[in-house]
Amino acid sequence: MAFFSGNKQTGDEEQTAKNVFHLNLEQKNILVTGGNGQLGSELKRLVQSHENNLQFFFTDVDTLDITRLDEIETFLDENKISYIINCAAYTAVDKAEDDVDLCYKINRDAVKNLALAATKHNAKVIHVSTDYVFDGTSTSPYKETDPVNPKSVYGESKQEGEAVLMEICPNSIIIRTAWLYSIYGNNFVKTMIKLGKERESLNVVADQAGTPTNAADLACAIVKIIDYSEANGLKSGIYHYSNEGVATWYDFTLLIHKLAGITTCKVSPIPTSDYPTRAVRPQYSVLDKSKIKSTFGISIPKWEDSLAVCISELTV
Structure with missing residues (x-):
């Protein structure tokens, strides 16, 4: 388990931090589950x-087993937790089609435990x-x-996790996101x-539309919330x-290669039918962000700009 609080900054660095978010709060203790994943790691970097x-x-699975209600309750009690940010999830989309029990155990049952303990x-x-x-x-x-x-x-387990959370602990916030990436993890x-x-060439699906999301931006949005x-x-809700x-x-892919300076690999578009997968992917999964922007005053960067930031860090 890792514990972090904010660090003092000076000069330009401090001003930049204030432009990202400014907190004027009493002491609050916040539990982040899935702390070693992409979003958890970005949250860790942000608060440091x-x-x-x-x-x-x-915390992660080695320090807090969220499939055990008693462990969660003990942790919340001992550390006086005010907020739980649940970044833990079973995200192996294709593997989930066969590993059904574990997928539901993490994406639904563990969420139920968090809801019960939080209440x-x-x-x-x-x-x-x-x-x-x-x-x-x-x-x-x-x-x-x-x-x-x-x-x-995977989608069914996540949907049932949403439902059980709102049933038990309606004073919660659910944030749906998509196509997450970061400098961390795979x-x-x-x-x-x-x-x-x-490789000299790659075939990439060109008939599934969505929006790439830099986990660093989502981490900042969560802290602003x-x-x-x-x-x-x-302001509870979805x-x-x-x-x-x-x-x-x-x-x-084209922009990834352009920003990374890759010029020797030819990328060709293919339909989903040419790239069969175990699990069905949404053909269209663009999300309307009007609600989160208007409710919390959050400004959201364009995916191209955020990708450039990520790749500049990866290729330094």
Whole structure:
């Protein structure tokens, strides 16, 4: 388990931090589950780099088993937790089709445990969900009020996790996101850079549309939501967050290679039918972010700009 609070900064660095977010809170202890994943790691980096009055406890499966209610309750009690940010999830989309029990254990049952413990200990929950709760048949960006209709085990488990959280702990926030990547862990950006350097050609799906999302931007949005909630009260409900804009996996790959300076790999567009997978992917999963922007005053960068930031860090 890792514990972090904000660090003092000076000069230009301090001013930059204030432009990202400014917290003026009483001491709050925050549990982050899935702390070693992409989003958890970005949250860790963010709070290490900024002065604030929040203390974060970053846990992962080796330090807190969220499939055990008793462990969660003990942790919340001993550390006086005010917020739970649940970044933990089973995200192996294709593997989930066969590993059904474990997928549901993490994406639904563990969320139920967090909801029960949060209710008992008066903690607030911010839970990260996915575009896979939709069937992908829309032709316009999905709103939070659009009906869910998951087409994969992963999507079904995440949708049921949302439902059980809101049933037990309705004073919670659910943030659906999509196409997440970062400088941490394994993700599409890193894979395409690696393959682009190794191969002369790649075929990439060009008929699935969504929005690449830099986990660093989502991490900043989550901290801003906590800041807002401390000042104005928690605005519970479901919200959508991804970077701005629309892309296909083919578009995404072309810009990854351009920004990474890869010129020796030819990228060709292919239909989904030419790249069969165990789990069904949404053909269209662009999310409408109007609600999260208007409620919390969050400004969302374009996906192209955020990708450039990520790749500049990866290729330094």
